[in-house]
Amino acid sequence: MSLPHAILTALLERPSSGLDLTRRFDRSIGYFWSATHQQIYRELGRLEADGHIRALPAEVPARGQKKSYEVLPAGRAELARWTAAPQEPKPHRDALLLRLRAAAVVGTDGLKGELARYLDLHERQLGEYREIEKRDFPPERDSAEDRLRHLVLRAGIDLETFWTQWLTHALAEFDRLP
Amino acid sequence: MSLPHAILTALLERPSSGLDLTRRFDRSIGYFWSATHQQIYRELGRLEADGHIRALPAEVPARGQKKSYEVLPAGRAELARWTAAPQEPKPHRDALLLRLRAAAVVGTDGLKGELARYLDLHERQLGEYREIEKRDFPPERDSAEDRLRHLVLRAGIDLETFWTQWLTHALAEFDRLP
DNA sequence: AGCATCATGTAAGTAGTTACATGATTAA
DNA sequence: TTAATCATGTAACTACTTACATGATGCT
Numbered sequence: 072m073s074l075p076h077a078i079l080t081a082l083l084e085r086p087s088s089g090l091d092l093t094r095r096f097d098r099s100i101g102y103f104w105s106a107t108h109q110q111i112y113r114e115l116g117r118l119e120a121d122g123h124i125r126a127l128p129a130e131v132p133a134r135g136q137k138k139s140y141e142v143l144p145a146g147r148a149e150l151a152r153w154t155a156a157p158q159e160p161k162p163h164r165d166a167l168l169l170r171l172r173a174a175a176v177v178g179t180d181g182l183k184g185e186l187a188r189y190l191d192l193h194e195r196q197l198g199e200y201r202e203i204e205k206r207d208f209p210p211e212r213d214s215a216e217d218r219l220r221h222l223v224l225r226a227g228i229d230l231e232t233f234w235t236q237w238l239t240h241a242l243a244e245f246d247r248l249p
Numbered sequence: 250m251s252l253p254h255a256i257l258t259a260l261l262e263r264p265s266s267g268l269d270l271t272r273r274f275d276r277s278i279g280y281f282w283s284a285t286h287q288q289i290y291r292e293l294g295r296l297e298a299d300g301h302i303r304a305l306p307a308e309v310p311a312r313g314q315k316k317s318y319e320v321l322p323a324g325r326a327e328l329a330r331w332t333a334a335p336q337e338p339k340p341h342r343d344a345l346l347l348r349l350r351a352a353a354v355v356g357t358d359g360l361k362g363e364l365a366r367y368l369d370l371h372e373r374q375l376g377e378y379r380e381i382e383k384r385d386f387p388p389e390r391d392s393a394e395d396r397l398r399h400l401v402l403r404a405g406i407d408l409e410t411f412w413t414q415w416l417t418h419a420l421a422e423f424d425r426l427p
Numbered sequence: 428a429g430c431a432t433c434a435t436g437t438a439a440g441t442a443g444t445t446a447c448a449t450g451a452t453t454a455a
Numbered sequence: 456t457t458a459a460t461c462a463t464g465t466a467a468c469t470a471c472t473t474a475c476a477t478g479a480t481g482c483t
Binding site: 102218 | 251254255257258261262278279280281282283325328329331332333334335336338339340341342343344345346347348349350351352353354355356357358359360362363366367370393394396397398400401403404405407408411414415418419422426427
């Protein structure tokens with residue numbers, strides 16, 4: 072039950088249309104909670120029906136016409152409730168680690184190329200995060216909001232750093248396998 | 250489409266019944282691909298229908314009776330194919346980071362306790378992984394299979410190390426917020 | 428006989444994915 | 456006027472989750 076709350080957060084940061092949100096879920100918010108436009112439109116419908124958001128009054132609210140939403144007080148309250156509520160962490164699922172474990176049984180043929188490809192992807196993502204850090208978090212900015220958002224970005228940077236290091240190590244191990 | 254392959258891997262490591270698998274998915278394999286018994290039984294049915302596994306011949310294959318499975322050649326081939334095939338990494342979803350970002354908008358009330366709880370959980374998991382490493386990977390063992398499985402465990406250890414460090418840092422930041 | 432636990436399932440609901448549909452706007 | 460793109464959706468399917476059902480086995 073996190074997608075509606077991801078959308079509420081995004082809309083509180085800035086009222087948006089479905090397509091705006093879709094784009095923001097391709098970067099920013101989407102870095103740790105991805106969503107497709109189909110999911111987003113469906114969820115916007117539900118949030119509106121629940122009275123958590125409302126469409127900004129516009130001329131023609133028809134198909135093909137842009138429709139922006141803003142969060143209502145009930146939506147903000149629900150987001151605050153959810154943020155503070157105890158939640159069990161979801162168990163992870165990582166297909167690459169699974170494939171490595173499978174490779175221990177059926178052989179490593181073809182896997183090395185995948186490791187190299189993943190390394191490249193993670194290095195790119197790391198570079199992107201570092202750009203964002205340089206651009207959005209210069210040393211002088213220091214509000215509470217900035218600190219929290221910077222903390223989230225640091226998690227992303229450190230995670231990508233871990234993956235690049237681990238994949239580099241894994242590739243070196245592959246070269247030393249019989 | 251990873252669960253069937255997780256099950257094939259587990260069954261190749263050791264033929265098992267549904268409940269055996271469920272237990273193994275609560276540790277080991279489940280550390281990076283979790284599954285409930287309901288998922289497992291359903292998937293065992295499909296894998297059997299597809300000719301990838303078969304039930305070991307037993308007396309009474311009835312409800313309440315233990316039923317063990319082994320992997321057939323077609324199942325091993327499918328696992329090898331899947332292991333080597335290019336796959337796009339799934340975008341991550343992390344509710345805790347999402348909550349932190351929400352907190353930047355609606356306030357951090359109640360979140361600190363959650364961070365402390367998560368830190369405790371990750372520290373425990375890290376301890377567990379280190380026990381496994383000590384027990385299952387003594388320096389003298391060095392087959393290709395061992396190396397690959399050790400690599401997977403190292404990823405787990407390093408990930409948990411990252412989380413404990415990041416959460417410690419986050420808690421310190423929370424204390425310095427206005 | 429009664430109860431806990433082992434073991435295998437069914438059913439219903441929710442979330443996420445993939446494929447397709449449709450109208451509006453803009454540029455060649 | 457056609458094509459590309461913007462923008463909002465519908466439909467069908469797959470994966471996962473939650474709750475419940477049912478028989479077998481062993482213990483007291």
